Amino acid sequence: MSDDIVAGIRSGDVRAIARTISRIDNGDPGIVGIVKALHVHTGEAHVIGITGPPGSGKSTLVDKLVRSYRRDGFTVAVVAVDPSSPFTGGAILGDRIRMQAHATDEGVFIRSLATRGHLGGVSRATIDTVRVLDAAGYRRIIIETVGVGQSEVDIVRLADTIVLVSVPGLGDDIQAIKAGVMEIGDVFVVNKSDRDGADRVVREIKGMLETALVNGTTPPFALAGHGVAKAAAGYSDDPHGLPPVIKTIAETGEGVDSVKKAIEGHRAGLDQAGLLRARRLANVEHELRSVVTDRLTALLERDDIRSRTKMLSAEVVDRARDPHDAADDLMAAMG
Amino acid sequence: MERKIRVLVAKPGLDGHDRGAKVIARALRDAGMEVIYTGLRQTPEQIVQAGMQEDVDCIAMSILSGAHNHLFPRVMELLKERKVDDILVIGGGVIPESDIPFLKSAGIAEIFGPGTPTKVTIDFIRANLKRNS
Ligand SMILES: Nc1nc2c(ncn2[C@@H]2O[C@H](COP(=O)(O)OP(=O)(O)O)[C@@H](O)[C@H]2O)c(=O)[nH]1
Numbered sequence: 001m002s003d004d005i006v007a008g009i010r011s012g013d014v015r016a017i018a019r020t021i022s023r024i025d026n027g028d029p030g031i032v033g034i035v036k037a038l039h040v041h042t043g044e045a046h047v048i049g050i051t052g053p054p055g056s057g058k059s060t061l062v063d064k065l066v067r068s069y070r071r072d073g074f075t076v077a078v079v080a081v082d083p084s085s086p087f088t089g090g091a092i093l094g095d096r097i098r099m100q101a102h103a104t105d106e107g108v109f110i111r112s113l114a115t116r117g118h119l120g121g122v123s124r125a126t127i128d129t130v131r132v133l134d135a136a137g138y139r140r141i142i143i144e145t146v147g148v149g150q151s152e153v154d155i156v157r158l159a160d161t162i163v164l165v166s167v168p169g170l171g172d173d174i175q176a177i178k179a180g181v182m183e184i185g186d187v188f189v190v191n192k193s194d195r196d197g198a199d200r201v202v203r204e205i206k207g208m209l210e211t212a213l214v215n216g217t218t219p220p221f222a223l224a225g226h227g228v229a230k231a232a233a234g235y236s237d238d239p240h241g242l243p244p245v246i247k248t249i250a251e252t253g254e255g256v257d258s259v260k261k262a263i264e265g266h267r268a269g270l271d272q273a274g275l276l277r278a279r280r281l282a283n284v285e286h287e288l289r290s291v292v293t294d295r296l297t298a299l300l301e302r303d304d305i306r307s308r309t310k311m312l313s314a315e316v317v318d319r320a321r322d323p324h325d326a327a328d329d330l331m332a333a334m335g
Numbered sequence: 336m337e338r339k340i341r342v343l344v345a346k347p348g349l350d351g352h353d354r355g356a357k358v359i360a361r362a363l364r365d366a367g368m369e370v371i372y373t374g375l376r377q378t379p380e381q382i383v384q385a386g387m388q389e390d391v392d393c394i395a396m397s398i399l400s401g402a403h404n405h406l407f408p409r410v411m412e413l414l415k416e417r418k419v420d421d422i423l424v425i426g427g428g429v430i431p432e433s434d435i436p437f438l439k440s441a442g443i444a445e446i447f448g449p450g451t452p453t454k455v456t457i458d459f460i461r462a463n464l465k466r467n468s
């Protein structure tokens with residue numbers, strides 16, 4: 001049964017892929033065996049994360065990138081993540097509206113996911129969804145997430161290349177990119193550059209990147225980008241090796257080929273500089289920690305552990321034990 | 336394990352506006368469902384492919400242009416071709432009473448006319464899902 005599903009996914013069967021993603025999304029414990037079996041067949045895809053504020057034109061940009069990649073002969077999968085309503089748990093997922101040109105192209109697989117209470121926007125379900133699409137043979141996997149605080153940083157955890165989208169006219173100071181988010185960008189896109197103020201946004205982003213470089217506050221990922229710029233032609237022509245900042249009009253497709261070239265150049269540079277492996281190592285390390293954290297959390301909810309926690313708490317309140325001693329006891333009970 | 340109902344809301348045909356489809360999309364979301372909204376002027380091929388990739392439980396189509404007798408059965412035909420028999424398909428919009436028996440015989444589970452309270456549609460979807468996982 002699960003062998004059939006794995007074979008179906010590997011042969012690109014749409015239903016097998018789509019159902020497996022749903023089971024992952026629903027937290028179906030029966031899916032673990034399939035995800036495990038797929039793992040050896042993954043790692044080939046180039047995973048591209050695209051994030052930025054709502055309405056900045058991410059989906060439109062993704063649509064045009066898909067078109068460009070298809071012309072180059074790559075198969076492409078898109079995972080578009082949008083927030084669930086915190087009140088009803090429902091969601092309206094509208095990213096496909098912009099991507100309908102590819103709806104009947106067999107070389108393109110588009111899947112919309114809701115965050116389902118995952119504030120980060122990029123959940124474990126997203127990571128495993130990418131695995132399924134990777135194993136299914138899609139060579140470029142684009143993940144679109146809405147940039148609201150933490151989610152922009154989360155996407156670093158599963159992408160090889162991060163594209164940060166901003167637009168002119170969202171506000172006075174650098175609206176698009178907040179501190180702590182800037183640093184994760186490998187390629188910067190200023191979309192809607194048919195509007196006034198695009199050049200100013202470009203200058204602001206470049207200024208922030210230079211400041212970060214001079215101050216040495218650039219964290220490892222951007223530094224990786226820095227190393228890449230030196231290693232790879234076609235990624236960045238900045239004399240200091242800073243990531244490229246590219247103006248686009250996603251609606252007409254203007255500038256989108258340059259974005260694609262920068263993404264491809266970044267990946268090639270990661271390879272040449274030996275940084276792809278470093279990046280993936282860091283991501284898997286993070287994933288392992290989060291898997292273990294999830295398991296521990298689940299264990300804490302087990303009936304016997306819950307009642308033991310209650311009992312120990314009472315002992316702590318009664319001063320029969322101290323909290324550290326109680327925690328030792330609980331850890332021992334958890335095995 | 337949380338099971339979410341996923342619905343593709345689609346507008347086949349050449350209608351110029353999608354107000355009705357947006358109303359139902361919002362109502363389904365407010366009922367806790369995940370709505371994949373694909374916008375205007377969808378071909379049956381696009382609807383079926385999107386429905387399969389998104390692994391929806393239900394395809395809800397709305398049509399005003401009068402081409403329902405062609406477009407709705409075509410969606411059912413394509414689903415059958417692809418051996419998909421577990422997606423509930425419903426329709427709405429401006430559809431004459433006299434066309435309903437034909438559409439139902441083609442496999443459309445129910446037709447909701449203009450002014451149907453959204454709750455009726457929501458309850459129908461919940462009660463008629465074709466799969467439980
Ligand atoms: N003026 C202008 N509008 C654009 C451009 N790119 C996208 N849009 C429009 O911006 C709106 C939001 O686009 P969308 O791709 O859905 O943004 P997302 O929310 O970031 O995915 C749509 O109405 C697009 O047509 C652009 O380059 N210039």
Ligand SMILES: [Mg+2]
Binds near residue numbers: 058094095144
């Ligand atoms: Mg979008």
